[in-house]
Amino acid sequence: MIPFLAVVKKELSSVLRDRTIIISILIQLFIASFSSALLLGMLSLYDADTIMKYGGASIKIGMVGASDNPLESFMTKRGIQITPFATLTDAETEFYQGKLNAIILIPPNIFNTAEIKLYLPNSDAISSLIRMVIQEPLKQYENYLRAQNGIEVRYTDLKGKPTTSFEFVYSVLLPMLMFFPAFVAGSMTVDSITEEVENNTLQTLLSAPLTINGTISAKITAAVILSIIQCIAWMVLLWLNRIAIQNPVWILLLAVIVAGITSTSAALGAALLRDRERSQFVYSLILLTAIAISTLLDLSPIETVSRLAIGDYYTSGWNVAVFAVFLAGLYLLLLKISRRLVV
């Protein structure tokens, strides 16, 4: 047991000495903050509600045509200022003076198919902003016209709460923070094993009172220990940001098991291929395929983490146990194959 711990210690201290783990933590911090910044940016630029909240009141649209048109009330309800005009020329004059942002022209005598005209400024930024804001009123107007034709559209009055940040936190951010360390752990295992092989130091290591299985297991253990420390740190950080996470123990356990799975399969690849170039390549391919298969089988660890975190009724420790069984199988396979590294 002592030599085993010695190898674990050596692995951990080399990572700490090289300061490489700092890079890994920086990457995760960067991805997390960049994606949330991206999301915030998208929210403010592509979400009609947010635009209306921050600058929508200043959008002025001139409307030419029938004054009792329902579109006008849909627009006003959305919070857009509507100014009626008698002719297009009048409206254009105001537009060129900078008093209007856009013009809508409704021709008289609309029957079942209506064609209205929209005049927008020739600037990508402003015109797409206006198009986003008037999208909803236009759809309501369309439904109104459909009702005139006797077509009933269901589920139009649903409201709810904007979902983007809820979905982002539980289905992207949390799984990313829990599984990225596992992905790194696998890569580390490949590096650590192939480096010993390519530098011919494995034989020396084996002259110590330690078997090949002991050596590999020690390397895997070191990688998993690192990943669990990171996961705990991320959990604390999320908790400090007041993000509610149910079942934290099960989630951490799942993260450990997944780190074990990635490191074990990485060690398997390294044992078979024996050089870094091919092992890393095959490792990333296997990972990608595994994600695809688990998604297809409805057994995705990503979904399991999301569901555990929101306290889903049907998800419990048994869903985590499935992955533990899989890990045990992989590890047994590794014990059979690892001898190939020595010869």
Next chain:
Amino acid sequence: MHQILVIAWREVSRLRKRFSGTSPITVILLLAALGFSAFALRNTVALGSGLYRVGISGEVPAIQDSRFSIVTVDAIEGKTLLDKHIIDVFINGAQVIYRDDDKSLYAVKALKQYLEKQELIRIGSSYAEGEAFPLRVGINYLNASQASGQNEAAPAKPEEIIIPSLTPPPAPFTQVIVALFYIMPITFISIFFTSSFMDEKINRRLTILLSAPITPFQIMLGKMLPYAVFALATTVLIAILTNGNILLALAIFAPTTLFIFAIYLMVPMFYRTFKDTTFISMLVTTLTTSYLVFPAMFTGSNDLAYISPLTLAVKMYRNEPFGWREYLFPSLPMAAIFGFAMFAGTRMLNEEFLMGYKPISRKVADAIYLMMAHSQPYLSVPIWSLLMIPAVYMIQVAFLAFASNLPIGMMLGAILIASAFVEEVVKSIGIVVLAEHGVVTSTRNIIVLAFLSALGFLIGEKLLLLVSISIVSQSSISSALFSAGIFLLIPLFAHFTFTAIVTVLRTKVKLPYTVALTAGTLVHFFYNWYLMGGMR
């Protein structure tokens, strides 16, 4: 040229030998796995996958979306499950029942988006087109400047007719994802390029290569050639598969390929252990991908999106035209970074540098010394400061993203400190490294160099501003920037003072570099803080 081809051929045979052990069946198996994964993940992985449980009863459109898990129940059972928080929403025919808590309301909003689409499909298939989609909107664009007499000949865009409920929101998600398809193989290929260097470093063949009568430049170019050809071939392939314009795609992604290769050229120069390589590669992949993707998400809503070439690709897939200035805006800096990396590579590609095991910071310092030592310090120091501007800019954008997670009160301060720090590092590091190697010694020389460094930095900074503003928007802002010519002297003097503080503290007072930097950064920060206060 002949030499380069020889090296390239050698590289191809090296790769062949490396992968000859693996049977073609394995290769096919792996490729099949890759294709299968891409296919499987294409639709199923979505934001919010598996988050909502929905109970349905009666005649409801089929819900096939990875976000919803469906339970079929009868009306009474559905309500009980909803009350027990086992399901989030219950759809009973045309009626949607929900609770008043957040989780249920999120589910309702997600359902609304999905069901709206389903209803449109139902209506579209059961009624005549004119009745189902009774509204047409013809969109015309007006030139705001028409009345004032400028740009009268500007071509108006042709009228665009849309049906509101069938028009997707203008967010360029899909096109950005398609554009990302081009980047992923390039990154993958450049990882092989990196491992080729490492491989030769381990078995010491690089040493033999360096003693042959060829220049480091030829070695790098020759090794890069097969991978670059391969990367461009995948670009063509993807353009064909996605019905893109092949020549345009090549023109857009050739500078990007060079840029990615340039960055991956630096990875093997600095690594010491295998783990280093993995982590540095990961860092580099993350940074380049976000640098490319982030701006492109704002195509059409913010002109600064043109920083990324993916924006051009998005435009290409939307059939929107762009001019040569929009093309050069992202492409030139990328080509410049490639040139800079090739130059740095020729300086670093020597045995002593490659084989040394030193702390990363030491290695970086050595690399900077190698780049600067071959010409006069009076020339190399300002040029260094000037050339590093794009890198400084990229780092500051990254800080902006980090800082957006902080509380508003701390955000501004954190950004100011971080950017002052980066600027001080860039301006002073060259001088400090030169002084350490004894190239400059006297206080007078160090102060003169500090001035030149500040000058180079200021010129670079203003050039970047001028170029970005004059290309992207109209010239009104850029003229405002330069209108008060005398004010350029104040920032020049300020930059000079900060750099002089750092370099003199380090080289003459012999303080540790970190302490000297902290001092310079603090003064710089307070100066910026004062300026911001003055503006209010």
